Structure formats: structure tokens, C-alpha cells
Amino acid sequence: MNEVLERLRAEAGGSAAYEALAAAGPDGLAASLTSPGQPLWARELAAYRLGMARDRRAFEPLVLLLNHRDPARCEAAAQALGVLGDPRTARAAAALATNTLRTAYALHPVRLLAALRAPESVPALITTLSRLLAPHDPYWRVALACVEGLGALADTRAREVLVRAQAHPRLALAATDALRRVTAGGPGA
Template sequence: MERLRAEAAGSPEYERLAAAEPDGLAAALTSAGRPLWARELAAYRLGLAGDRRAFEALVLLLNHRDPPRCAAAARALAALGDPRTARAAAALATNALRTAYALEPVRLLVALRAPESVPALITTLSRLLSPHDPYWRVALACVEGLGVLADPAAREVLGRAQAHPRLAVAATRSLHLLPR
């Protein structure tokens, strides 16, 4: 909220949206000409309130180039409880063209513990195991998440991740968390 207050730069619309009821927030999502911070504020508040009208806006924000926006969208999506969330997060995490923005979708998949989570993390991690892949932080989040989820299906990809210098320690730790 403080980040959005700073982006609003004193706009009276910030205080109005911060105090708005759900119908006013939903209207802010659909009306033309609203700045990004206003749409994010409305979607975030609706998501935390469990109002599914925020779903599409939050998924768009989850895939934004600005990491704090992605993190806020992930928090709101986790609170929202919409059954479409895991499928959307999995699609974003596994999209090879959007890997630079996959960190928060990966973390969200771990938090959701949905049936889509492990397959999406395995797919994403498998693609990122080349030694010089620039998205090693996303790969690390996958490794750590697979340990948290403790699904034996991750054993093979975690074994391969042990050969990666930046992932080896976390991969070994995650392998120890898998049931025998």
C-alpha cells in the first residue's frame, strides 16, 4: 500500500480507493483511463477480500515486469481462493518467453499446493538447468518449492539440479525432504 501511495503522488483517488467498498473497487478495474497504481490497488484490495472480480487483473499483475507488483498480486491471488489461480500461475511459470517474470508464479504455485504445482515446477526447472542460464533465481525457487511440496515425482529433476553450482545445496536439501 505504501508503494502505491508513493506512485499515486498525492492523488486524491488513492484515498478514495483505499476506503472504497467492493463495488467501487470493481468499477475502478473496468473504467477506462485509470493509472496502473489505481488498478493494482483496486485488484489487490478485492483479492484480499476474496472478491473474484479481481482475478483477471491480478493475473495480469502477476506477470508484470515490476517484481513488487508481481509479489503483491501473488499475495492477493493466494488470498482470493479462486480455483483458476493454480492453472494461471502454472501457465505463467512454464511460459519460456516469460521466464524473467516467473519467480512469483513459481512461489505462488508452492503456496497453493495445487495439483498443477509439481508438474509446473518440474517443467520450469528442467528448462533452466543449463549451466549458464540467467534465470537461476527462478530455478532456485523451483528447487526449494519442490522440496516444500515433497512430491517423489521431483526426485529425478532435483538429482539433475545437484550438478548445477548455484542449485546444488538447495537441491540436496530438497531431495532429503522427499519421502523414501
């Protein structure tokens, strides 16, 4: 949490607005999310703090940040969404992870799906990984996150796609480990 706040403090350039927002209560944070003209760092700070406080008013802004091109923003949004506990989170993360037009930004939605262990998690990870197994696909890090997530979830529905992933040099070791977990029936296997 401190790392996110320090990054946002640096983006704010030591502004008094940062200090005011950092000290604001939930209603002040929520109001800043809908105020026009707010800089991105301010919206992220408000959404992150609300999410970490389990305030559902943060859901939509956090989902937008989860789909941002900046990996640090995506990671912070995923962290806050994981704490938030909103039942819509898994569906939103699955939509982002499986969106073929946003694959470059799917790493954190994929990791969030694995952490959530929701009913949407395994089907979305299988769908995303299946698409990324094409030869020379540039998104091997997203594919690796899918493999690792499927291994952690240890669901037998992932067996076929994990076997296919073993044929990819960058995925082979992780896919073999994930298959071992799936076959043994649990993440600790």
C-alpha cells in the same frame, strides 16, 4: 499488506484519487478496474484490495499483475491471489511459470504454485526447473525457487530433476535439502 498500500500511495503522489480508492467499497473497486484511463497504481490497488477481500472480480487483473515486469507488482499480486482462493489460480500460475517467453517474470508465479500446493504445482515446477538446468541459464533465481518449492511439496515425482539440479553450484545445497525432504516424504523432514 501495509507495504503494498504504502508503495501504491507513493506512486499515486498523494493524490486524492488514491484516498478515494483506498476508502472505496467492493463495487467501487470493481468499477475502477473497468474504467478507462485508470493509472496502473489505481488498477493494482483495486485488484489487490478485492483479492485480499476474497472478491473473485479481482482474478483477471491480479493474473495480469502476476505477469508484470515489476517484481513488487508481481509479489503483491501473488499475495492477493493466494488469499483470493479462486480455483483458476493454480492453472494461471502454472501457465505463467512454464511460459518460456516470460521466464524472466516467473519467480512469483513459481512461488505461488508452491504455496498453493495444487495438482498443477509439481508438474509445472518440474517443467520449469528442467528447462532452467541448461548450462549458463541466466534465470537461476527462478530455478532456485523451483527447487525450494519442490522441496516444500515433497513429491517423489521431483526426485529426478532435483538430482540433476544438484550438479548446479547455485542450486546444489537447496537441491540436496529438497531431495532429503522428498525422500523422507514431507516438508518437515
